[in-house]
Amino acid sequence: MTPIAAPATLPRVICDHHAPRPGPTLIAVGGLHGNEPAGILASEALSRRLHNSGGLACGRFVALRGNLSALAVDPEEPSNNPRYLAHDLNRLFREDDTDRTPDHAQRDALRDALAAIEGERTGPVYLLDLHTTSSDSPPFIAVEDSLPARRFAERFALPLILGIEEDLHGLLMDEATARLGAVALTVEGGRHDSPNAVRTLEAVLCIALESLGLTERSWADCFDGREPLEITRAAASRHAHRVYDIRHREPVSALPYEPDPSAEPFDRVRARRTRIAVQEGSDLLSAESGLLFMPNKQRDIRVGDDAYFVVRRVGWIWLRLSAWVRLRPGLHALLPRILPGVRRRRDHPHDLLVDPEIAAVLRREIFHLLGYRLVRFETTPGVSPVRRLARAVALSIHATVVIARNLISRGSTDDAHEAGDAEWIVSRHTLDRAAHGPD
Template sequence: MVRPVMPLSRIIGQIQGEFSGPCLIFIAGIHGNEPAGVKALYNVFGALENSKATVFGSVYGVAGHLWALERGRRYEKQDLNRIWDQQRIDAIDKGDFIPHTQDEKQQLALYRELRKILKKEKGPVYFFDLHTTSGPTKPFMTVNDSLINRRFTQQYPIPMILGVEEYLDGPLLSYLNQLGYVSFGFEGGQHQDGGAVDNHMAFIYLSMVYAGAISKHHIDFKTYHDRLNDQQQIFEIFHRQAIASSDQFKMNPGFMNFQTVEKGTHLAQLNGRPLHATTNTQLFMPLYQDQGADGFFLIRPVAPFFLKLSTLSRKLKLEQLLKYLPGVKRSKDSANALLVDKRIARFLRRPVLHLLGFRSKEMGETHLLIRHREVHTHKASYKNCHWNRW
């Protein structure tokens, strides 16, 4: 069992290498009931301090929700991983944001710490958001589908989920991706599974190798790789079962992450009404905890051909043609965004938008707000990275 983390500081650990190199920032415990990543970072930093391994660049371990971690609670009143919207960030930057809840106080402190690191470091910069799930699961990654994210994460021998940010409001990773950095999440197992700590340690070491912060010959690379080694498959989300604060939701027992379910399978109860699978599909992140706004997701595999076609379309910048189509116009309220009238541009469904590199948000029943994933990418920063030479 992974016990709640006792009082700690915002910086779990920091290593400044003797030689120049990348900047790796591991964020753990943004949810207070997910201490495995925090404990893994303590273990890794402790081991590296006592080893003779040469570290290139800098490595940081940053704790998320200190108040919640000390109490073993997910959050106080607001999910710290759902309040990183642009309006909030703008208010913080202007000095207009006054935190009231513990969640808001933690956000402000975490934001200032991350900005301080970014101001100091030259990069290339990598962000890793460490999590666990309420239900049983094998390790996997959640990835915003920019080309640099996709290329970097394809080094790992584990499944990845694309597009989760389209179904969530204000996650930290969306903010970090909008800054243009390689940023993605790792889910290391179930909250209270002791193996989740070991999974996180393996992921941290592999990440350091893949980013060029440490040589694979200076760690037990094979052991860490073999611990996570699984079918390297890519999925996308196509349905989210949202839960309002007033809803009564109960997931039926016994479901596992990535489990295949047949059409008609009774999945959960929502306000006394049964919820069934509407098609043959795979279940993703079924909710088995009291706090949370996501009951479950449904996912499907992404064909390799589609990924190659998507890469080609972005290299050719075909997305630039979109603004000339009927039913598409620039958004007045959001920079670098387009507003799509679904009644006119009926062919612009999510698969087409994903192909062109856009992520979308529903704006009522008639419109989509879309942003291109590559707009803010720090392409030059990663140009000479070994994983980006293809």
């Protein structure tokens, strides 16, 4: 049932601390979802401590409320609040969505607030979008996989999830990177109603202030003598410092949708074997093998919401190698020549057009390694592992021939082309491009 829109009476700004000395700006956003007050409570707690301890050494820390319309339904009892009124605010930050619902009005107001803060910057801008989860998950950070965002995220000792922006469009995190040039992270502090979630998110904010040089004080007194990093590390337990890559996202496609109570985050799941939920009376089985991630256990589940994700662990060798190759500008210029089925996109120097067959096979392993994300593609129906392997072998042989031919003939595959309907577009991460200048 869609709740009735409430007047937005809450103030947008939770707190705003300036130091006389210039420096980085840290923006925290809490309550982008109406039923997730933990980020607001963490920001308020930290703000009180800053007031009592003489404030910042440099730069600015400003915290904002997210969806005021959803938060204002019952400010006294946040657990009564809806996640959103009609549209998930954390999917609305896209240029092609021009609806005018109360959630869209919140998006526009938040955009204006962020632009105003960005306009007053005296250094780099960082954004932490603070959330909580419906299931009892360890805290984690989701990040658009650019090298600056990866470096920032590593400071929190929380598990790091790469690639979420390919499956979820219109995230605030994306908006902050694209419009503000900010290094932006989505932080999930734990289950909505867990007191530990507020504590974890406050520790995350303390680590951010400290690592960006905004404060020089110790925060151990906030956490009973423990450093904030000890708090996040303990909350993440065995997942601390681990990196995972999204392999699959499944949307809710029909109602009623009853999550399987035994399906917990980071449980091992097997393709077509593990039950995640009962959807419209039938078992919904995992589409991929890996680890279950963010199984949807919200009270109010709607068609189109995320049902679940599957992630897999990423090894440190892959991470180091990808950091190395992304900083080789000459390599990006060569890609249309050395990869089969890949061409440069006309008037978009950082985009490539990719044959869908090739993209399906190379998507995770090659394009992510090189620092590209899919920005437009058609999903292909499930392909059996045997057929996928056969196709990969055939493409590898084809690739070798094409590479050899192109190198000998200095081929013409890098001719500029406009995107055809059948082609996938992959684009280099904005922050990676900025990291080593023009290429």
